[in-house]
Amino acid sequence: MVERRRRAQPIYPKDLGAIVVRADLYPGAFVVEAGTGTGALTMAALRAVGSEGRVVSYEIREEFLAEARAAIEDTLGSFPENLELRLGDVGRDLAERDVDRLLLDLPEPWEAVTAAAASLRAGGILFAHCPNVSQVQRLMDALREQGGFGLLETVELLERGWTVRGRSLRPSHRMVAHTGFLTFAHRLAGGETFETESEGFRS
Numbered sequence: 001m002v003e004r005r006r007r008a009q010p011i012y013p014k015d016l017g018a019i020v021v022r023a024d025l026y027p028g029a030f031v032v033e034a035g036t037g038t039g040a041l042t043m044a045a046l047r048a049v050g051s052e053g054r055v056v057s058y059e060i061r062e063e064f065l066a067e068a069r070a071a072i073e074d075t076l077g078s079f080p081e082n083l084e085l086r087l088g089d090v091g092r093d094l095a096e097r098d099v100d101r102l103l104l105d106l107p108e109p110w111e112a113v114t115a116a117a118a119s120l121r122a123g124g125i126l127f128a129h130c131p132n133v134s135q136v137q138r139l140m141d142a143l144r145e146q147g148g149f150g151l152l153e154t155v156e157l158l159e160r161g162w163t164v165r166g167r168s169l170r171p172s173h174r175m176v177a178h179t180g181f182l183t184f185a186h187r188l189a190g191g192e193t194f195e196t197e198s199e200g201f202r203s
Contacts, residue, residue, distance in 0.1 A: 010038045011105065011129060012179045014159040019103070020048050022155075022184055023127045027052060029100040032119065034058035034090035034112065037105055039068035039075075041129075045103065046080055054082045058090040091115050104128040109135070110142035117146050122189035130181045139183055149185040156181050 011019070019041065025031060025048035036042055036059035045055050059065040065087055073079050086093075090104070091112040098121045104112055109128040116126050126149070130136045136154050143149045160175035 010040045012176060014157050014176055015129070015179055015182060016041065016044045018155070018157055018182060019127055019129075020044055022153075022182070023101055023103065023125050025049060025101055029053045030096075030098070031055045031101045031103065032058070032090075032094070032096050032099045033103040033105075034094075035060060035105055036065055036068045036085060038064075039071045041103060041105060042068065042083070043072060043075060045101075046076075046083060049082075051082065054084075055080075056084045056086060056096060058086050058088050058093065060087070060089050062087055094119050097121075100124050102126045107135075108138075110138045113139070113142040113146050117148055117187070120187040122187055124187040126185045126187065128183045130183065131179075133181060136181045136183055143185050148188050150188045151186040152183070153185075154181050154183045 019025075025045055027048070027050040029049045030053065031045045031049055033042055033045060033055065034057065036057040042055060042057050046053075049055060057068075059068065065085055069079065069085055072083070090106070092115070094112070094115040096119055099119045100121065101124060102116050102120055104116075104127065106112060106128070109130065120126060126143075128139055130139065140152060140154070143152060156178060158175065158177050161172040163170050163172055
């Protein structure tokens, strides 16, 4: 049997754009991410927060962290001063407080909910990327059990191109279908609990 080295999976561009907008990654924001993975979401967050913002990214695998650092330096030309990469388990090691946005790309994001509740400021937003709907269910259960989170929302994005050539106007034969479920939750003040069902985009 030939062993294959497991590699981090990137978050697709169609999802990155939605994460930046729906999680409202704004200039000057303080963003914490876990795990770093390929660094794709890390770089998207850096661009969104700008030079006045700050990004701290946790990764539990040392080899992934080294590869992400190399990819970030290669893409951006140098390592940004407002980025910090940390080796650690965000559910256990998260020390930051008054965080504006917390971005999770973890196999078991529900294990970071308690730490997220202590870390996020009131009005802050938690985002989680989950490949499987069973992961989403466990995350939602953990958020409701924790309390103090509201406006819980999960979406899935499908991207289909079109062929436009002369009289040929038709959908492309291939599309970027399921890549992951995107879940968002807002940290509420005073430990309140509020939830709403939403359809479509909510500003």
